[in-house]
Amino acid sequence: KQEVTQIPAALSVPEGENLVLNCSFTDSAIYNLQWFRQDPGKGLTSLLLIQSSQREQTSGRLNASLDKSSGRSTLYIAASQPGDSATYLCAVRPYMNRDDKIIFGKGTRLHILP
C-alpha cells in the first residue's frame, strides 16, 4: 500500500534563502508525481509534474527532482519570497492498470519571514 510522507510538517525560513522540501513514498511503481501549493482556504495550484521516466522538472525558481529507487522527491525553491508562504503538497499517481489511488502527502506548511 502506497504511503506518502512529507517532512517537516512546518518550516520557517528568512526571505532570500534557498530551501528544499521533501516527499517520500514507499512504492516506487508510480506513474507520476506532482507538486502543488495551497493557500489557506483555497484549492491546489499545480507547480510541477514529473513523469516516472523523468529525473527533474524546472519552472522559474522551482526545481523538482525524482528518485524512484529511493522513493524520494524534492522541491527546491531558490531565493524564497514572502509570497512563497503556503502549504506545499506532493501527490503520487500509480500506473493506470493498477487498482491504486492517487495518494497525497499531508503537506509542508512553509512560512517565509520578511
Place this chain on the structure above:
Amino acid sequence: KAGVTQTPRYLIKTRGQQVTLSCSPISGHRSVSWYQQTPGQGLQFLFEYFSETQRNKGNFPGRFSGRQFSNSRSEMNVSTLELGDSALYLCASSYEGLASAGELFFGEGSRLTVL
C-alpha cells in the same frame, strides 16, 4: 481558458440532509476526480471519472456517490450527512488518453459545514 469551476463555494447543511456539489472541468479535459480535505486526514481521494465511467473509487462509504455527464461536467452527492462530512471538497480535471494520466488542475473547492 477557464479553469476548473466548482459550485457552490460554501454551504451549510444539517445532519441527515443530502448535498450535491458540481464541477465543470477545463474545456477538453475528460477526466474528473474528487477529493475530501480535512485538517485531520488531509487530502483523500473519493472517485475518478473518465468519459462518464467511474474509473476508480476511494475508501468512502456508499453515502458518497458521483457521476459524470457527456459534457464532462461532474457532480458528487453525499446523502444522510454526518458531522464528520464537514470538509473542503475539491475537484480536479486532467487531459489524458485512455493509457496516460496527465497533470491535475484543481478548482477552488466547495466548503461544506454540517451542523
